[in-house]
Amino acid sequence: MTDAIVVEGLVKRYAATTALDGVDLTVAEGSVLGLLGPNGAGKTTVVRILTTLLLADAGRAEVMGLDVVRDADAVRASIGLTGQYAAVDEYLTGFENLEMVGRLYHLPRAEARQRAGELLERFDLVDAAGRPAKTYSGGMRRRLDIAASLINRPRVLFLDEPTTGLDPRSRLAMWEFIAELSDGGTTILLTTQYLEEADRLADRMVVIDRGTVIARGTGDDLKAQVGGQRLEFTLARAVDLAEATRRLRPLAVDEPRSDEQSRRLSLPVRGGTEVLAEALRLLEGSGVEILDVGLRRPDLDDVFLTLTGHATEDAAAADADTTTTGREPAPTAGSAR
Ligand SMILES: Nc1ncnc2c1ncn2[C@@H]1O[C@H](COP(=O)(O)OP(=O)(O)OP(=O)(O)O)[C@@H](O)[C@H]1O
């Protein structure tokens, strides 16, 4: 299998910020790579360099065997890009937006119009095709933007957070669509904050943090790094966390994690439901009031938390839905790093 994307030693600095500090990655032709990382990790910077919009300070990158600096024009002709922020023209209609992009790709007018029609259909925008894009909802813009990136039938597609801001139904539709494109042989590099999204779509994942690759592999590889099951408690009172941790510690195969804000305690454990029964026995007579308890297999959110020391924005926001600080990383009391 050949690589559709090759990145070696990519470095990018902005004054005092080192956005990329030597990133290496490859994407096999026809596969999907999920590029994951917290806010500011450098994901968009990688995408911008690969799509010829930004020059790296060091390192090199190739797309379909073409150098992104020397062969920039040829690279542009063979790729599609949906940026993190929708790039549609507000005053043109949906149809006109797509036709214009087709013309920018030098498609003859008739072909551009035909392609625009096909894509509007595909993205469920036929009814809105004649309306100016400024009347579109956020999700509709996002779909129009992605449609535009497909106008030239790119062999390599870059999607920077393709489903951010989409409602659950639109997100599912987008996932199906991305899977279809991939089945059709398109190579895809997608960045995402939604780990479920990467888990579903990506063949392989690269996790970056502060401009450095901190993990790579399949979803299963990454989950294996985090280890086995976890016993998770939600307590009625945060003050009980210490006592519960003390009593349950003998069951933990690694450092327990507790979070005051969500009153949650999480213990890496081995074994099946008997460990759950044992845990409840250990807490008997302690006065610790349990609201919820369960045995959970690790998901990519756990991977993320373990690798980066902070949750994704998504998970943090979900955890902190009773507070006003949803954008802050979830606190990881007692975390090893
Ligand atoms: N034009 C710029 N000038 C200065 N600093 C920049 C610029 N663009 C990006 N950076 C910095 O480079 C780092 C990487 O940014 P980048 O946009 O690649 O992150 P990201 O992983 O895409 O984050 P997000 O998940 O928030 O989209 C950040 O620290 C950011 O502040």
Ligand SMILES: [Mg+2]
């Ligand atoms: Mg970004």
